[in-house]
Structure formats: C-alpha cells, structure tokens
Amino acid sequence: MNGTRKRRRPALAVAAAVLTVALGAGLYWFQPWKLWQDRTVEESLTDATAAQPARTGDATDPADGGGADGGGGGATGPRTLADGKLISHEHATSGTVKLVRLADGSQVIRLEDLDTSNGPDLRVLLTDAPVKDGRAGWHVFDQGKHISLGKLKGNKGSQNYRIPEGIDPAAYSSVSIWCDRFDVSFGAAELTRAV
Numbered sequence: 001m002n003g004t005r006k007r008r009r010p011a012l013a014v015a016a017a018v019l020t021v022a023l024g025a026g027l028y029w030f031q032p033w034k035l036w037q038d039r040t041v042e043e044s045l046t047d048a049t050a051a052q053p054a055r056t057g058d059a060t061d062p063a064d065g066g067g068a069d070g071g072g073g074g075a076t077g078p079r080t081l082a083d084g085k086l087i088s089h090e091h092a093t094s095g096t097v098k099l100v101r102l103a104d105g106s107q108v109i110r111l112e113d114l115d116t117s118n119g120p121d122l123r124v125l126l127t128d129a130p131v132k133d134g135r136a137g138w139h140v141f142d143q144g145k146h147i148s149l150g151k152l153k154g155n156k157g158s159q160n161y162r163i164p165e166g167i168d169p170a171a172y173s174s175v176s177i178w179c180d181r182f183d184v185s186f187g188a189a190e191l192t193r194a195v
Helices: 002-030 032-036 045-051
Strands: 040-042 079-085 092-103 106-115 121-128 146-151 157-161 174-179 184-190
Touching: 002 174, 045 106, 045 157, 092 184, 146 157
Parallel strands: 040 157
Antiparallel strands: 079 092, 079 184, 092 106, 106 157, 121 146, 121 174, 174 184
C-alpha cells in the first residue's frame, strides 16, 4: 500500500508539470484575454501625411496622375482611389476601407470606423483574393499575391497603413484584417475603384 502511494506521487508530479506547461502554452498561443480588451486608435489623414517623408516630383507630375489637373491628389489634397465595406469572417467586423493617394503622392490604406475583435498577431493585408461571405472566405487571403501593411494598430477606430513605395495597389483587389497566428481573416473588404 505504501509502495503504491510512492509510485503515484512521481506520476502525479509529472502529470501536473505537463498540464502546467500545456496550459501556459495554450494561454500564450490563444491569448484569450484579448477578446475582452479593446484598443481604439483614431488617426486623421493629416497624421498619415505627417508620418511620410517628403517626396519630390510625385505630387505634381501630370504623367503620374498628380497635380491639380491630373486628378491624383497633388495640390488639391488626398484623393480616394478605391473603397469598400468590411464584412465579417471569423469575428464580427464592420467599417470602411479606403485606398487614398495623399497630397505628396504616397498611398495609404485607411480603415474608417473599424470595429472588430482583438486577437493575437492581427495584421492588415492588401491582397488579390476575392472577398467571399461565410467560412469560404476565412482562409484565402494569404494564398495568392498579398502584402502585409503592418500590425493592426487597434481593433477600433480609424487608422492609416502606408503602402510601401514600388508596390502598385492596382494589382490588389481586397484588404483583410488577418490573424497571422491562426491564418484566418477576421473581416475583409473588396476594393471598388473610384470612377
């Protein structure tokens, strides 16, 4: 009887250690507390312009669509080139996505009135994937051409995400709020070009 108790103690200690490690890994991986933590970030388009380094030649070059009569933004200020409404995927998501050319010729993806869940490793992806309703659209945004514009600044609010120089946004048709850890879209918007 005494020997049985002695044999059980190491087995219980090993089981407790394994359970503790598994619980710690699960908490780190899923970060469930983020579901109850909102982060609101409010940026204006002025904030996006202030964050950009000055560029020469782009804002007023008519061949580039810039300038007052080129319609590209130039001296007239920011111009929306495309936009779309966010639809829900893995989590309830709403808001508007805009592709905006700033007065200096640089371009940003702007999320306006974003409202989604918080989560681990959320990013803003510019992609060529079609936006599909339901589960069929949850996992498609990293399969084709896509570029990460950075970590999601906040799960609520209005924010700007700079498109790197040399990237042609015309080659992309959608934006996803993407959970990189679980390869799933929280929500996405199809970009419709302005006429």
